[in-house]
Amino acid sequence: MFVQLLGALPGALAQGLVWGLMAIGVYLTFRILDFADLTVDGSICTGAAVCTVLVLRGMNPWLAMLCALICGFIAGALTGVLHIYLGIPAILAGILTQMVLWSVNLKIMGKANLTLPARTTPVLLSQLNIPSAILILFGIAAALIVLLYAFFGTELGCSIRATGSNAVMSRAQGINTGFTKILGLAISNALVALSGALLCQYQGFADINMGRGAVVIGLAAVVIGEALVSRLPQNFALSLFGVLLGAVVYYIVYQTIIFVGFDTDFLKMFSAVVVGLFLGVPYLKKQISVTFRSKKGGKTNA
Amino acid sequence: MLELCNVTKVFNRGTIDEKIALDHLSLTLSDGDFVTVIGGNGAGKSTMQNAICGTWLPDAGKIVLDGIDVTALPEYKRAKYLGRVYQDPQMGTAPGMRIEENLALAARRGQRRGLRFGIHQKEREAYKTALSELGLGLESRLSAKVGTLSGGQRQALTLLMATMKKPKLLLLDEHTAALDPKTAAKVMELTEQIVTENKLTTLMITHNMRDAIRYGNRLIMLHEGRVILDISGEEKSKLTVSDLIEMFGRASGSEFVSDRAILS
Ligand SMILES: Nc1ncnc2c1ncn2[C@@H]1O[C@H](COP(=O)(O)OP(=O)(O)OP(=O)(O)O)[C@@H](O)[C@H]1O
Ligand SMILES: [Mg+2]
DSSP states (O other): OHHHHHHHHHHHHHHHHHHHHHHHHHHIIIIISOOOOOTHHHHHHHHHHHHHHHHHTTOOHHHHHHHHHHHHHHHHHHHHHHHHHSOOOHHHHHHHHHHHHHHHHHHHHSSSEEEOOTTTSOOSOOTTSHHHHHHHHHHHHHHHHHHHHHHTTBHHHHHHHHHHHOHHHHHHTTOOHHHHHHHHHHHHHHHHHHHHHHHHHHHTEEETTTTTTHHHHHHHHHHHHHHHHTTSOOOHHHHHHHHHHHHHHHHHHHHHHHHHTOOGGGHHHHHHHHHHHHHHHHHHHHHHHHHHHHHHHHHHHO | OEEEEEEEEEESTTSTTOEEEEEEEEEEEOTTOEEEEEEOTTSSHHHHHHHHHTSSOOSEEEEEETTEEOTTSOHHHHGGGEEEEOSSTTTTSOTTSBHHHHHHHHHTTTSOOOSSBSSOHHHHHHHHHHHHHHTSSGGGOTTSBGGGSOHHHHHHHHHHHHHHSOOSEEEEESTTTTSOHHHHHHHHHHHHHHHHHHTOOEEEEOSBHHHHHHSSSEEEEEETTEEEEEEEHHHHHTOOHHHHHHHHHHHHSSOOOOTTOBOO
8 A cells, every 4th residue: 555655646746736836826816915816716727728628629738828827817817907996805806706717617618527638639748647747847837936036026026025015115115006916916827727727738637626625725735835945044936936845745645645545525624724724823823922921921010 | 395275085974974184274385394293183194194195085175296286196106206104113114025125116116117127236235325324233134024123123214215216205104103212213313314415395293292393494283184383484493392282272272182292
């Protein structure tokens, strides 16, 4: 059984890398922009649907991935527009876009599930050849991390980061925070859709339900990744790499749990518990240290 | 330099919480004026500055800055002309970004932000010099996150950011109120130094009557959204705190109340 588990690890690594790209998208909204974006659950499927349909029609997979990326960009921008121009709360704006995408995705695919067979289509990667898939995914991830690192170091990138850190100050420094929020959401969902485009090629199909709960997996990868690199010097590229690694760790643990014979019905709950713990424990720690301090202070005053 | 003409702002109009925060407020500042603003709680001081900054649009009236009608200009567009320091030290800086990155953001106020580098090596040297003039030791911590700075350090940094690109108008809203007395004095000293050196037109809200008298060339008092006192020049330099309180009583027909006013 142990040997079997080892055999499943490369697959987990590949899956982790695919979902890691999505997690980087989630990191950009959740941590950089301070925006809880639920568009993700829909836009990952949009990416997969667009890519699957285009490749099936004979388009070059790189070009199909680019189209998927652009569609994700538009989806993210839609959430941003709903939030900024119609004043809809962040979470609800994401849910509305998600609803829109559900219908759009169905229309794109024509049915709920569409296979993309690796043997007969010119896909870039597939789980039939995991080593090559890992190489390709690693290359794409590395290139994207470098690109994002460079972008968030530019004036425009800095203005997006500033918006997430302090929107009032950003406006006082002449930053159009409505625009930067929309742009940030668009970039994030472009990455998510790209991840979906890679996922459908890797697993050989696109499914209308494939994005369900994706945002929680993304958040799990983000919090695990942050824990992994928390002791290292703070650096944006390193944080992104940490998130990628977080997704890989997540999938390795996931595989292990399946192998141990854990009831797979609980897997979604497991993801939610991971996110809940990682976000909740630091908060509780802070609360406890505050009460502790105030109690101590009370004693000395008495 | 600044002209407020009959600016009116009503919050929660038509409800029981209706509040006329600015009531046909008119005020004209000349080039180089350093005006201190006092007034009780809820007098409309912060609201006046928010109107100038464009936090929201006024219900009526006109705001002209150096000949430019900014009344309907969105906040981020008029930011190019304005420098601002808030009462809350958290408000003026991006805590998640480095000191140098915050300064670089401020250095680009009013410019298009494109795909050029967010900060250049050359700038770092300039920032070091500027920070060392604050005398707080920040020049050796360029790459520290602003979130790790103390309130006083943040206010000094915000002040530097507000004035690095010379604004047409500097707005200070009780920017020393959240600091301990010693730090407050230091930040106030820096403020005067920067304002004088750059000949900045300044509108400074304060609850400290002594500061209001000591600094600037003109003093105005707000009450219920209007200017009820406007003293400048020789007359202002001779003012005492008790004069001010008495004048307030005469002009407003009520007693000066402010839970935070520092009278002595
Ligand atoms: N965003 C808002 N919504 C509703 N009411 C507001 C808002 N901002 C200010 N007000 C009200 O407008 C009035 C003027 O407030 P403002 O903050 O300008 O007072 P202030 O002179 O700055 O007082 P303080 O000395 O307490 O800072 C107050 O009654 C306040 O409650
Ligand atoms: Mg105020």
